[in-house]
Amino acid sequence: MTASERRHCGHDELIADVVTRFDAYxxxxxxxxxxxxxxxxxxxxxxxxxxxxxxxxVRLRGSVR
Structure with missing residues (x-):
């Protein structure tokens, strides 16, 4: 797995976390x-x-920078 693919996978997890927490809210x-x-x-x-x-x-935004 390349570094780019690992970052993409991490972003997917962060996005899923935001969506899950938005649903809870x-x-x-x-x-x-x-x-x-x-x-x-x-x-x-x-x-x-x-x-x-x-x-x-904030975690998702921080991962983009």
Whole structure:
């Protein structure tokens, strides 16, 4: 595997991580607005998944430079 192929593979993993964390954030936001009381997300949980998403995006941006 060449260095370029290894970087590409790493980018794929970072992109997948961002997509996964974005999905978690969307689910947390949806739970906040849900009609069932038991499905409501705690504001701290929503902030935590948002922070996780931000960190994943920073890692992806850092890998491009």
């Amino acid at each position: 969307v689910r947390a936001r949806s739970a906040r607005d849900g009609i069932f009381g038991s499905s409501h997300a705690d504001p701290r949980q929503e902030q935590r998944v948002f922070d996780d998403l931000q960190r994943a995006m």
